Amino acid sequence: MxxxxxxxxxxxxxxxxxxxxxxxxxxxxxxxxxxxxxxxxxxxxxxxxxxxxxSKEQLWEAVKNRAFERYFTAQMAMLEEAGEPDAALLRRSVEAYFHFLRDNPGVVRLFAWTHLEGDSHCGELDNQLVGAGAEWVRQAQMRGLLRKDINPTHVIAVFVMTCTQWFEAKCHHQNWPGMGSDEAFLEDFLKIFMEGVVPRE
Amino acid sequence: MxxxxxxxxxxxxxxxxxxxxxxxxxxxxxxxxxxxxxxxxxxxxxxxxxxxxxSKEQLWEAVKNRAFERYFTAQMAMLEEAGEPDAALLRRSVEAYFHFLRDNPGVVRLFAWTHLEGDSHCGELDNQLVGAGAEWVRQAQMRGLLRKDINPTHVIAVFVMTCTQWFEAKCHHQNWPGMGSDEAFLEDFLKIFMEGVVPRE
DNA sequence: CGGCTAATTGACCGGCCGGCCAGTCAGGGT
DNA sequence: ACCCTGACTGGCCGGCCGGTCAATTAGCCG
Incomplete structure (x- = not known):
């Protein structure tokens, strides 16, 4: 009954x-x-x-695959709705990535666990994204919108890694003296980053 | 026998x-x-x-404390032998930090594990270091050596986080298309970073 | 030399881990 | 209506996990 x-x-x-x-x-x-x-x-x-x-391990793989798939398609969608290359687009890409990580803390932690395992699978998913992003940077460099003396892949890497670490290590630096909010940090990072990648006149 | x-x-x-x-x-x-x-x-x-x-947990704490103590004293030593504030010193500090992480991969991983536990203890150790670093940036800002419109703590945070993530997530991005060596990346990061923090004339 | 402290050992424990298996049963194809 | 596949269950298992304990012994101090 x-x-x-x-x-x-x-x-x-x-x-x-x-x-x-x-x-x-x-x-x-x-x-x-x-x-x-x-x-x-x-x-x-x-x-x-x-x-x-x-098994437990196969389940772990399934969980990771599903999450990384979500991450990948979300990033791809962002990339595809990107418009003409100009400096403002780079700024908007950084903002979009930063906010995506903020809104998907689970993915950030999953990445972190995966990094510690030494699993390079999650990085491979990024190859397309990074390749496309770097290509975009290269074009912008040729048009004189970004300085030419920097490896385009490194431009992508710098902002990806800063954003990632901001959320991965939140507990580490959130109580540092003078540390500001998510938005305040993003703003200051963008000041440094954008000023650092555009050419000096 | x-x-x-x-x-x-x-x-x-x-x-x-x-x-x-x-x-x-x-x-x-x-x-x-x-x-x-x-x-x-x-x-x-x-x-x-x-x-x-x-117990296992107490041992874990002991291991972390010992390693973080080593990290802290090494950083403190670096800080104390720093000379007069100028842009070249900031560059050298970034290089020193980057190379310290490269030469102490264990500490990097220990930090990563600790972040995932949400343990903020390791961040507290940094308070002194970051405080001193930020103070140094503030002075450089006042002397017109660095641009004034950025939170000094964020200047420190940006390069610390980029360096950390470079080594924490090595397996993630090491095979990205076009990605260079440790030194090549550091060089490009410094180009962006140094150009981003100095004032426009 | 005698005796105390603490380093060290190996046997042992309860618990629970991931995994397995025999068996039940719901639901769709025919 | 029947049956077969596979979703689902409960009980069970071997192993080993972190941790304990009594006994032994090395080193030191008086």
């Missing part, structure tokens, strides 16, 4: 497991997560997790 | 454990390290670890 009407929906079940797993992995990393805890959190049995994903 | 001559040297034992523990924690993080593995690696019994450090 009290037994819930058994309704089977494997896709929903998979989704529930992935959702709960992502939350736990983001928070604790791979090895600190216990399948029993995950099962409780996703409201499924431990066996069901194995049924759908095989 | 085969028994090794029992020589007791508790300080050496502690040091051996700390050494081995640091290597393992740096590599795998807290929860993935097994005390049995550590014991084997340090060539001591598991009980001896508990005798000297109490």
């Amino acid at each position: 009290n037994q819930k009407t058994q309704i089977r929906d494997p896709e929903l079940t998979r989704a529930r497991i992935l959702e709960a797993a992502e939350a736990l992995f983001v928070e604790q990393g791979f090895s600190a997560v216990k399948l029993s805890e995950l099962a409780r959190s996703a409201e499924v049995t431990k066996s069901l997790i194995h049924h759908h994903f095989g | 085969n028994q090794k001559t029992q020589i007791r040297d508790p300080e050496l034992t502690r040091a051996r454990i700390l050494e081995a523990a640091e290597a393992l924690f740096v590599e795998q993080g807290f929860s993935a390290v097994k005390l049995s593995e550590l014991a084997r690696s340090a060539e001591v019994t598991k009980s001896l670890i508990h005798h000297h450090f109490g």
Whole structure:
């Protein structure tokens, strides 16, 4: 009587497991997560997790793939709606990237865990994005909109890494004396960055 | 007869454990390290670890404290031998920091693990360093050596975070198309950074 | 030399980890 | 209506995790 009407929906079940797993992995990393805890959190049995994903490690891979896929498509969408190369576009790209990371803290942590594992897979996803971005920078350099004496890939790398570290290491520097808010920091970073990449007249 | 001559040297034992523990924690993080593995690696019994450090977590704290102490004193030494404020000194500080991280990859990883734990202790150690650095920037701003419209703490933060992320996420971006070597990247970053912080004439 | 302190050992423990398996059962194809 | 696939369950397992303890012994101090 009290037994819930058994309704089977494997896709929903998979989704529930992935959702709960992502939350736990983001928070604790791979090895600190216990399948029993995950099962409780996703409201499924431990066996069901194995049924759908095989092993803890395969689940970890699935979680990462799903999240990085989301990251990648979001970035691609941003890139495609970019307009003509000019300095303002570079500024807007940095702002967009910064705000994307701010609004997706889970991805940032997942990246961090993955970096510590030495997994280069997430970097490979970026190859297209970075390649396109660097190409854009190269064109801007040729048109005289950006200074020519800097490797275009490094231009992309500098702002990507600054934004990433700002959120990855928040707990480290948020109490530094004089440190400002997200927006204040972004503003100051852009002052340095934009001034540093445009040519001196 | 085969028994090794029992020589007791508790300080050496502690040091051996700390050494081995640091290597393992740096590599795998807290929860993935097994005390049995550590014991084997340090060539001591598991009980001896508990005798000297109490628990796995206390050992983890001891390892972090020791490493961060090393980091802090090294940075302090660098800071104290700094000379008169001018733009060249800022450049040299960035280079020194970058090369310190390159030569101490363990500290970088330890920081990363600690960030993911949300531990703000390592950031507190930096307060003095950052405070002194920011003060130096402020003075340079007043003398007209650096532009005045940027929060001094943010100047420090930008180069610290870029250098840190370069090494933390090496596996992520090392295969990006067009990405250069450590030195090439540092050179390009300095071009952007130095040009971004000096005043326009 | 005797005795105390603490370093060191190895046997041992309860708990729980990830994973497996036999079996049940819902739902769609025919 | 039947059946078969695979979603799902509960119980179980071997192993090993971090941690404890009693016993042994090296080193030091008086």
